[in-house]
Amino acid sequence: MSITESLSMSLIIRAAALLSIFVAIPLTAQETPTERAAAHEVIRKMAVLEQSLGVPALVAQLTAPNAARDAVVARAEQLMKSELLALGDDITRHPEVGFKETESVKKLTGYLEAHGFAVEMGVAGLPTAFVARYRKNNGAPTLGIILEYDALRGTKGAFHGDQHSAQGPIGIAAAVAMAEYLSTSKLPGSVIVYGTPAEEMMPPPSKTVMHDAGVFKEADVIVRSHSSPSTTRPAHGFGSCCMNISGTRYTFSGAPAHQLQAWNGRNALTAVVHLFNNIDGLRSNIRPESRVQGVILEGGTAPNVVPDRAVADFYIRYPDAVYLRQLVAMVDDAARGAALGTGTKVKIEHYGSMQDGISVASLAEVGFAYLTKYGATNVDAERGKPQGFEETGSVSSAIPGIGFSAQTTTAPYHTYEMESDALAEVGHRGFSVDAQAMTALLFDFATRPAYRVLVRREFDGLRALFGEYQQALTRTYMVPMVPDPQ
Ligand SMILES: [Zn+2]
Structure with missing residues (x-):
């Protein structure tokens, strides 16, 4: 157990009780009166679970000064500034729509191979999906990083109005920095990068296809970034952005x-x-x-x-x-x-x-604290509604994870202005912040066993409650009896 492993579960719980700074987070996933009624007991149990985690004390402990973490984060930032922001710009300028992202994938996998990763292309039968494993991987815990790279289908051709062009470089910066750190420090742990095509398209929903094929099964945690007009994080619980x-x-x-x-x-x-x-x-x-x-x-x-x-x-x-x-x-x-x-x-x-995914406060709150620590702008103090870290809900309801969303644009989603921002200061700064926060959280997850236990406990608790919620809804939504005509 390393020196950073001063974090004990009982300490966290006691600290939270002592400070009593835990404020119940409103659960906003239930959008209808029927859902709120069905979820009543589940929400009560969720509040008890969350209170037992002592998330505010956890955030304070993890984000405290730590020279080893800062060095790994600095490496990620340096990779962004020296090479990866330019790689992102290149992908922004050469947009490719979903399932046809061949050149973008070549650029990303080429960089990964040059930095010690073994790349497997065409996983789960999807030509532009890939898995890249660090060659010096060393057992558990396994850090999973999801990259997306598809452009939007516009009337004037493909364009990166959702800034997926930067997701690859951000994730790669964190992956390389953490992989180098784990191998030079000889700590146990592995880094796997998952290239997931066509976020903006289905059929098929590529992450679900990859999940069903077992592609993500080794990951103990999965991180991903997504561009945003503001710096945000979801509340804990289960839900989806868009029904x-x-x-x-x-x-x-x-x-x-x-x-x-x-x-x-x-x-x-x-x-x-x-x-x-x-x-x-x-x-x-x-x-x-x-x-x-x-x-x-x-x-x-x-x-x-x-x-x-x-x-x-x-x-x-x-x-x-x-x-x-x-x-x-x-x-x-x-x-x-x-x-x-x-x-x-x-x-x-x-x-x-x-479908609904699961968001865990022990990841979301720590990640958000790192985003603000590294200078994210236009910070939304309010938690968003609970939602998984990826759009299909298939992966994010099965594996704990977190999405990073620092401000990377001043424009709305899916606009030409947002594409321009990917090449501008607001984009570059936000992408760099995302890479740093992602690296810091992965560092904590890899180096603090008690943190991993806590995340798992929250995730398993929320998943069980999600099941209870589904059962309560099943009892609620009766189907009317329609008799045979006499
Ligand atoms: Zn998107």
Whole structure:
């Protein structure tokens, strides 16, 4: 046990009780009155769990002066300033959309290979996904770092209006600094970098595909950065930024015929029109927080031929995954009804989902303290709603982790102004702060066994409560009995 390992669980708990500075964090994940009622007992238990962790005392202890940590953080900052900010600029200037990020990936993996990492390309069957392991890895704990690199699909071509171009360099700075530190200090620990394509696209949701393939299973903790107009962190708990989503595609097949003899055909486009109307018919009997929005991807090719194929693509959203399942079943039935009513056939594909992730205060609060310590700007003192560190919820509900979001822009998300900021002072400063804070937190996680135990305890506790919450919701959302007609 190293000298930095002065942190004992009982000390943390006693310090918190003594100072009684723990303020209950409002749990804002429950967006509807029904969810809040169902979560009542879970929220009470969560408050007890969080109180037992003594997070404020933990933050004070971890962020106190530490020469070894500061040296590793300085190495990450130096890598950013000397090479990696320039690498980020290069990727910003050469944007590539999801699943086609071949040149960006070559730049990132080339840098990793030059710094002692062994790269495995095309993991989980995704050509632009990769895993890079430090060649001198030395057992547990394993520090996982997620990189993204896809650009947005704009009308004028690809552009980095979400600044994913900097995520690779930020994560690599932390990965290299920590890997070098662990190997020179001969401490146990491993560093693995995960290249995850197409954050802005599905199908497929690449992180879920990689998770299902077991790609992340070695990681004890996962970190990731994301650009932001303000410096933020989520509250502890479970939730998602933008509702639970089911991506669902409805493909109708009919039969072609001359439009003047349309009785010889079956019209797939009419089926799609019925689907939209059926969904509008449902709206008064679905919960008001539901969002069902779709587009028609294919609707025929010529006005003198009955369309024998039509495709509609929907994002079906609800604040929780339990009612979402009921909602998706109703929309699927609306599609089946549309097919029956038009003599066509429908294929239903639930091609991807975004679900609640878990955020742990013992990571989020420490990470946030480091962001402010290293000079992050436009700091949002209020905690955001609980959400996982990645968008699908699949990884962030299975492995503890944290997303770093220092201010990196003054513009809104997905804008050309935000892309410009990636090349400007506000971007460069924020990226550097993200890299430093990420490195500091990974240093603490790697060098303090008691901290790892605490993070695990909070994560396991929250995950169990998440399960209880889902069960409570399942009991709440009854499906009305519809009798057979007499
Ligand atoms: Zn993004």
